[in-house]
Amino acid sequence: MFKKPFSFEGRIRRTEYGLTVLINSIGIHIVVFILLVISRIIEIIIVGGADNHTKGHEEIGNMVVMIIGIPLYILSIIFGIAQGVKRCHDLGHSGLYMLIPFYIFFLLFIEGNTGPNKYGEDPKQLYQPQNLGNTGYTGGYNGGYSQTTPTDNNEHTQTNSGGFYNGGHNARINIQTPQQPNRPQRDKGEFNGNLYN
Amino acid sequence: MHNLSTLQISSTHPCLIVYLLDQSGSMAESFGNSQQSKAEKLAESINEIIFETGLKCVGAGGDIRNRFEIAVVGYGVDSGVSSAWQGNLAGRWVVSIDEVFQNPIGEENGTPIWIAPIAQGQTPMNTAFENAYRICEAWINWGNHIDCYPPIVINITDGAPTDSEVKLRQTVQNLKRLRTNYGGVNIFNIHISSGGGRDGILFPSELHNATQNANLLFDLSTPLNDSMIEHAKEVGYEVMKGAKGYVYNGTAKHLVDFLNIGSNPL
Numbered sequence: 001m002f003k004k005p006f007s008f009e010g011r012i013r014r015t016e017y018g019l020t021v022l023i024n025s026i027g028i029h030i031v032v033f034i035l036l037v038i039s040r041i042i043e044i045i046i047v048g049g050a051d052n053h054t055k056g057h058e059e060i061g062n063m064v065v066m067i068i069g070i071p072l073y074i075l076s077i078i079f080g081i082a083q084g085v086k087r088c089h090d091l092g093h094s095g096l097y098m099l100i101p102f103y104i105f106f107l108l109f110i111e112g113n114t115g116p117n118k119y120g121e122d123p124k125q126l127y128q129p130q131n132l133g134n135t136g137y138t139g140g141y142n143g144g145y146s147q148t149t150p151t152d153n154n155e156h157t158q159t160n161s162g163g164f165y166n167g168g169h170n171a172r173i174n175i176q177t178p179q180q181p182n183r184p185q186r187d188k189g190e191f192n193g194n195l196y197n
Numbered sequence: 198m199h200n201l202s203t204l205q206i207s208s209t210h211p212c213l214i215v216y217l218l219d220q221s222g223s224m225a226e227s228f229g230n231s232q233q234s235k236a237e238k239l240a241e242s243i244n245e246i247i248f249e250t251g252l253k254c255v256g257a258g259g260d261i262r263n264r265f266e267i268a269v270v271g272y273g274v275d276s277g278v279s280s281a282w283q284g285n286l287a288g289r290w291v292v293s294i295d296e297v298f299q300n301p302i303g304e305e306n307g308t309p310i311w312i313a314p315i316a317q318g319q320t321p322m323n324t325a326f327e328n329a330y331r332i333c334e335a336w337i338n339w340g341n342h343i344d345c346y347p348p349i350v351i352n353i354t355d356g357a358p359t360d361s362e363v364k365l366r367q368t369v370q371n372l373k374r375l376r377t378n379y380g381g382v383n384i385f386n387i388h389i390s391s392g393g394g395r396d397g398i399l400f401p402s403e404l405h406n407a408t409q410n411a412n413l414l415f416d417l418s419t420p421l422n423d424s425m426i427e428h429a430k431e432v433g434y435e436v437m438k439g440a441k442g443y444v445y446n447g448t449a450k451h452l453v454d455f456l457n458i459g460s461n462p463l
Binding site: 118119120190191193194196197 | 270277278279280288289290291292324327328331332335336339361362363364
């Protein structure tokens with residue numbers, strides 16, 4: 001949840017969107033309160049006491065609130081819109097549907113599309129345990145041709161190409177081939193960059 | 198770009214073929230009116246095409262020339278992707294045809310076999326194509342492969358991707374950009390159907406009024422070259438110039454023919 005809160009791509013579930021609404025509505029008030037407290041503390045520190053408080057000092061405090069508060073406010077707007085767009089995507093709709101009055105209630109309560117749609121994978125299925133194996137290169141490969149200049153009539157005819165290709169082996173996970181008790185086991189894992197080993 | 202007609206596939210200029218095999222749970226269903234499941238027929242067909250590919254490479258002295266290099270990638274088990282080679286070749290990715298012939302996992306009806314039927318899990322087709330992309334990219338950048346026939350990727354599936362159609366389209370777009378000096382990577386897709394081949398779409402150059410999945414696989418496919426088109430006509434298909442390496446709702450016969458046509462680049 002909240003893996004890419006400011007991204008406008010992909011889909012999110014009702015729960016994540018509901019939390020977004022809560023964060024933006026309640027959280028913003030908490031932040032404003034904290035900022036007000038901070039600004040007053042700063043004013044007191046500057047003036048050396050509440051009795052010396054003047055209008056100029058009040059402006060300093062307001063400036064602090066604005067410098068911190070405005071960017072936070074902008075971030076919260078972007079956050080809310082991004083999450084709303086992704087919730088629209090979960091329903092198979094463009095983010096522009098958010099402009100429809102009261103559409104927020106659909107976003108909060110209507111279940112998203114089952115399975116992948118044109119906006120991405122089903123976020124519900126993403127939460128189920130999946131093992132997609134390794135996804136990155138874990139090594140390169142060495143070796144090369146030890147042949148003469150290639151010509152049409154100069155084909156290489158060796159019977160074991162293992163000597164030409166070097167490279168490292170990666171850890172293998174052996175799995176039992178289903179319903180094939182007499183078949184040799186197969187290794188599991190995505191392509192790791194070792195082309196010939 | 199060099200002229201394809203001047204290229205000769207040889208052991209010094211081999212051709213890479215990458216087979217992507219849908220090994221999802223639905224492949225356990227029967228294939229049309231046959232008693233075989235789709236997974237069994239697919240394994241049988243892949244074993245046959247590998248065997249025929251090797252026979253084409255037998256030199257004058259009876260030895261096998263490494264004119265083809267083959268990768269077989271299965272997707273579905275544990276909703277993941279892995280090399281489908283087994284036995285001594287387990288865990289390997291690209292294997293030269295001679296080494297393939299030296300390491301079968303068994304024999305059926307007098308001919309060697311290398312791939313066993315598997316049907317389990319979902320259909321992570323995007324992940325399969327991502328692996329095909331990385332394999333093709335690494336292969337093209339290896340040795341003198343930039344001067345070889347561009348890789349051929351043949352995807353056999355009975356359904357739609359369960360990971361991400363959006364990402365799949367982007368992955369295949371990236372795959373299509375990979376090139377050797379003789380052209381871009383060839384990507385052929387065949388969808389096989391339990392339904393006995395009704396409403397089959399065979400090597401079209403355009404597609405109209407088709408389902409979402411049919412359109413997806415069509416968009417992912419590239420055109421057949423002239424030699425493949427001629428071969429398809431010889432086998433009995435009505436194929437126009439510009440026809441794609443694409444079949445939808447194919448039968449068992451279509452599968453065998455498709456693999457033959459797609460695996461014979463010149």
